[in-house]
Amino acid sequence: MATNQDTIWEKFLAPFFSTFLIDEAQLKELRQSIDWEKETEKFQHPDQVYPNYYTSGNFHGIEGGYLTTGAAVTYDPITQYVLPPSETWVRQAAIKSIKVNPSRIIDLGCGTGSTTVLLKSTFPQAEVTGLDLSPYMLVMASRKAQQAGKEIQWLQGDAQDTGLLDASFDLVTASLLFHETPPSVCEQILREVYRILKPGGQVIVLDGNQSLIRQTPWLTEIFEEPYIKAYSQGSVDAWMGAAGLTGVSTEEFWWLHQVTQGRKPKTPA
Numbered sequence: 001m002a003t004n005q006d007t008i009w010e011k012f013l014a015p016f017f018s019t020f021l022i023d024e025a026q027l028k029e030l031r032q033s034i035d036w037e038k039e040t041e042k043f044q045h046p047d048q049v050y051p052n053y054y055t056s057g058n059f060h061g062i063e064g065g066y067l068t069t070g071a072a073v074t075y076d077p078i079t080q081y082v083l084p085p086s087e088t089w090v091r092q093a094a095i096k097s098i099k100v101n102p103s104r105i106i107d108l109g110c111g112t113g114s115t116t117v118l119l120k121s122t123f124p125q126a127e128v129t130g131l132d133l134s135p136y137m138l139v140m141a142s143r144k145a146q147q148a149g150k151e152i153q154w155l156q157g158d159a160q161d162t163g164l165l166d167a168s169f170d171l172v173t174a175s176l177l178f179h180e181t182p183p184s185v186c187e188q189i190l191r192e193v194y195r196i197l198k199p200g201g202q203v204i205v206l207d208g209n210q211s212l213i214r215q216t217p218w219l220t221e222i223f224e225e226p227y228i229k230a231y232s233q234g235s236v237d238a239w240m241g242a243a244g245l246t247g248v249s250t251e252e253f254w255w256l257h258q259v260t261q262g263r264k265p266k267t268p269a
């Protein structure tokens with residue numbers, strides 16, 4: 001596991017967050033109150049293979065990345081401050097781009113399930129699934145859904161190869177996933193999205209604004225994000241097009257974010 005980088009986060013923001021914005025005692029209490037072994041067992045596949053990029057570096061300066069209880073309990077308290085103008089507005093921007101009336105939805109790289117729960121609230125009749133590689137993140141996601149009274153299916157899995165049926169979803173979403181994976185993985189995920197989407201189905205990818213990040217290199221230095229530079233040099237539009245998705249478009253939201261959407265053609269090209 002790589003050691004922490006000398007990021008702006010490590011040097012300035014982390015001490016500020018832990019002094020003023022995050023109640024560390026409360027998080028410690030929460031972490032200790034969860035029986036992680038028992039809770040992760042509900043999601044964990046004994047034969048789950050983790051891709052190399054996922055286990056070979058830190059994310060957000062957390063040693064061990066997402067395969068830790070620390071990442072799972074600190075994710076929401078930190079994320080609420082790093083998605084200006086407001087985490088809810090940013091997630092809503094993705095929801096507003098939905099043009100289908102879905103009966104089956106999957107949220108890839110769902111993390112602690114914030115977008116997944118929003119999807120279920122927006123489409124209460126739909127069957128909603130959240131998929132993530134980290135059983136720890138899924139524990140937090142399932143608690144969030146339970147607290148919100150939402151029935152959501154949580155699955156441990158790799159978005160590159162979900163093992164789910166061909167043409168089985170009307171809507172596939174991925175929020176804040178692509179800046180954390182190498183571009184070749186983003187491309188593979190979109191090929192998988194194409195496979196699991198029904199003809200006419202829609203994919204929505206919410207993430208950092210690639211053209212802004214490209215022009216503002218210091219933004220990539222804030223957090224320990226091993227793949228954000230490569231992400232900013234790519235194009236989600238082009239990756240979607242290469243995967244066979246059509247009608248692809250990207251809209252910026254509040255300069256920092258972008259929502260890219262595409263459709264699986266109703267008839268194969």
Ligand SMILES: C[S@@+](CC[C@H](N)C(=O)[O-])C[C@H]1O[C@@H](n2cnc3c(N)ncnc32)[C@H](O)[C@@H]1O
Nearest residue numbers: 066109110111132133134137157158159175176
């Ligand atoms: C920055 S978090 C985003 C979480 C959530 N979607 C959100 O909007 O807050 C990235 C998540 O993607 C997951 N992840 C990374 N690579 C993945 C992959 N190949 N398959 C499934 N999940 C993955 C991580 O475990 C982590 O929970």
